[in-house]
Amino acid sequence: MNLNIAPRITAPLLILGTSIFLVLAYNASFWRTFISATGGVSLAHLPLHLATFVLLVLLFNACLNIINFRFIVKPVLVVLFMATSATYYFMNQYGTAIDKSMIQNLLETDIREAAELLNWKLLLTITLLGIVPSLLVCRAKIAFYAGKRGLVLQVANISGSLLVAALLLFLFFKSLAPALREHRELRFLLAPTNYIQAINGYIKQQRAQALVIAPLGMDATKRMAGGGNRQRSVTLIVVGETARAANFSLNGYARVTNPELATQPDLLNFSDVESCGTATAVSVPCVFSALGRENYSDDKAHSQQGLLDVLSHAGFKVLWRDNNSGCKGTCDRVEFEDLSKPEPGNRWCVDDECFDERLLDGLPELIRNARQDMVIVLHQKGSHGPAYWKRAPAAFQRFGPVCQTNQLESCSRESIVAAYDNSILYTDHFLNQAIELLKASAEKETINTAMLYFSDHGESLGEHNMYLHGAPYVISPAEQREVPLMLWLSEGFRSRFHIDQRCLAARTGHAFSHDNVFHSVLGMHSISTAVYNPGLDIFSPCTHES
CATH class of the missing domain: 3.40.720.10 (Alkaline Phosphatase, subunit A)
Structure with missing residues (x-):
């Protein structure tokens, strides 16, 4: 028996499996909040919860298919698994949500403060949810569809996913809209979109900072104290x-x-x-x-x-x-x-x-x-x-x-x-x-x-x-x-x-x-x-x- 045989998988199936894994494995905080916001666990709410799961899988599938090319997909997925596993740990361990200010706070924290957050449970989480799936992806032999046929199938995959996602959103919009409007924290809990958006916002913010510092209060003067106390x-x-x-x-x-x-x-x-x-x-x-x-x-x-x-x-x-x-x-x-x-x-x-x-x-x-x-x-x-x-x-x-x-x-x-x-x-x-x-x-x-x-x-x-x-x-x-x-x-x-x-x-x-x-x-x-x-x-x- 040859233990070195790498698993074989088609490129579309790899992306679909990754999308399902992302929605299920890394989003306990999101699902807890979402299920509570939509009335809790019950048979009556099961269609909405299942539809939301499928909706998110389809959206992730459409986005990831954009980078589903040879020599690109594996490095991107490895980075995604590693970053999202760390994000998952902090969201679930401390109940934190991820936004631009959180990314800024992380990047501007000194090494000693950051070291206080390190422990065996973080390393175990990154190992199980980051390193293990990364190794599986690295070892996998991915079958890509070649030529125009492959490109057509990829466009069809993206378009089909977005179309079905739009249909689900239309059918369940009446139930989804109040939850999303009243629970704005949901967008800060959905990984990996939360930290991707936060990093993007932080980078834009840094690029927009003025190189010239505008003066302020140049006219400032101390009013003279009356009486004898001028110490x-x-x-x-x-x-x-x-x-x-x-x-x-x-x-x-x-x-x-x-x-x-x-x-x-x-x-x-x-x-x-x-x-x-x-x-x-x-x-x-x-x-x-x-x-x-x-x-x-x-x-x-x-x-x-x-x-x-x-x-x-x-x-x-x-x-x-x-x-x-x-x-x-x-x-x-x-x-x-x-x-x-x-x-x-x-x-x-x-x-x-x-x-x-x-x-x-x-x-x-x-x-x-x-x-x-x-x-x-x-x-x-x-x-x-x-x-x-x-x-x-x-x-x-x-x-x-x-x-x-x-x-x-x-x-x-x-x-x-x-x-x-x-x-x-x-x-x-x-x-x-x-x-x-x-x-x-x-x-x-x-x-x-x-x-x-x-x-x-x-x-x-x-x-x-x-x-x-x-x-x-x-x-x-x-x-x-x-x-x-x-x-x-x-x-x-x-x-x-x-x-x-x-x-x-x-x-x-x-x-x-x-x-x-x-x-x-x-x-x-x-x-x-x-x-x-x-x-x-x-x-x-x-x-x-x-």
């Missing part, structure tokens, strides 16, 4: 990572995750704030732009200057300190310090990453030596998952039992939440340390100090069977959008910029969003510019000129 100001803008408002005890969470901040008498906690996006690659550029969520696009944000540029135009020294995967273009024209890479002997670094307190190293000296008003951005590692347990030092591992693996399906939801809450507990400590540092600087150096904290986006911890973040905004759950926002102002800062603390405290329950950050930072520093919108400035009703 320098230093503001920390802390950009949190993956912190959701629901798990902050300051917002009513039952577990005490903010024991230190709760003791800060002048801290203002804004309890109703929404993010601009559900992934760092979108939220960070958006929150530092003047565009607002409704007008935001990646190409617009990267084609014009942002908040940090306007602050520079107004005469502020601006510094970005990073313990994450970069500033996503927002700090390209200001001073940048990468503190995410471990250095031998640094007390805040363990293995291949550093805890967030490293961002505070050397800050007192920086503040003391500054000769002008200064804004320092601290970009946290925060609560980045799925390795939540790595985000907090041992002293802050107070809640348990803790999930200590990136394979979240092997952990109870309680242990996942406990690991996440420990990271929030450490963020509480980090922010409190930052405030104490600013207090000390205000007293010793007679400097007006302030801190503004907000997270880039939230996180799903198993609600609706979803994990992590990055869901398309239109279908994203509240857990991925609702973020913390806090403010601390020294007495000197409030005096210099004529800010009414009690007025601000009365506004902490109002609904705000990342759209307010750009204009509020300008407003809190009394910066005058044509791009400033007082209607989006949280401070506007609470400031007065002396």
Whole structure:
């Protein structure tokens, strides 16, 4: 018996089999959502579900037949199997949907963050659903129809598939249309079309980005402070990572995750704030732009200057300190310090990453030596998952039992939440340390100090069977959008910029969003510019000129 005999198959049959395999093997998330959206499993709905299956197979069959040529089809199918197997794993493991922002987030994630997603189950999935079918295709002897006859048969195959698909769509349109209209997430769940469309959109977006950066707020100036307080100001803008408002005890969470901040008498906690996006690659550029969520696009944000540029135009020294995967273009024209890479002997670094307190190293000296008003951005590692347990030092591992693996399906939801809450507990400590540092600087150096904290986006911890973040905004759950926002102002800062603390405290329950950050930072520093919108400035009703 010759075990080296390769399987023989005709080219049309290979494509049809591949289409069936794609629809069946990789689309559990799509089918779960679709069946639920169309009334669930029942004999009455069986014709619709079967018709949809055939419809998708025919559409895939028509598309794949376009590349069904010798020397082309095998490489394309191998790439398709490998990419779709990885996509299948993440969609089913974490309940994620795939869109352009998810692709952007993936491509802009650093190697260390990406490595946290690797595990044996991912490798097993890629082996079974990627490597095995790829090997079968590579070994197969494919019989192609030659000449004009082959071309005619291929065109007929494509045309016939599209014709029958159109007929099925016509017959079942009345039932399909409501489901597709009311459940827009379905297009982000159907593989491989979801990631193909997302990659195409990302590439178009990158090509469309302007080569010349348009100036913004060149007219920015600081309004002169009235009275006697003209001391320098230093503001920390802390950009949190993956912190959701629901798990902050300051917002009513039952577990005490903010024991230190709760003791800060002048801290203002804004309890109703929404993010601009559900992934760092979108939220960070958006929150530092003047565009607002409704007008935001990646190409617009990267084609014009942002908040940090306007602050520079107004005469502020601006510094970005990073313990994450970069500033996503927002700090390209200001001073940048990468503190995410471990250095031998640094007390805040363990293995291949550093805890967030490293961002505070050397800050007192920086503040003391500054000769002008200064804004320092601290970009946290925060609560980045799925390795939540790595985000907090041992002293802050107070809640348990803790999930200590990136394979979240092997952990109870309680242990996942406990690991996440420990990271929030450490963020509480980090922010409190930052405030104490600013207090000390205000007293010793007679400097007006302030801190503004907000997270880039939230996180799903198993609600609706979803994990992590990055869901398309239109279908994203509240857990991925609702973020913390806090403010601390020294007495000197409030005096210099004529800010009414009690007025601000009365506004902490109002609904705000990342759209307010750009204009509020300008407003809190009394910066005058044509791009400033007082209607989006949280401070506007609470400031007065002396």
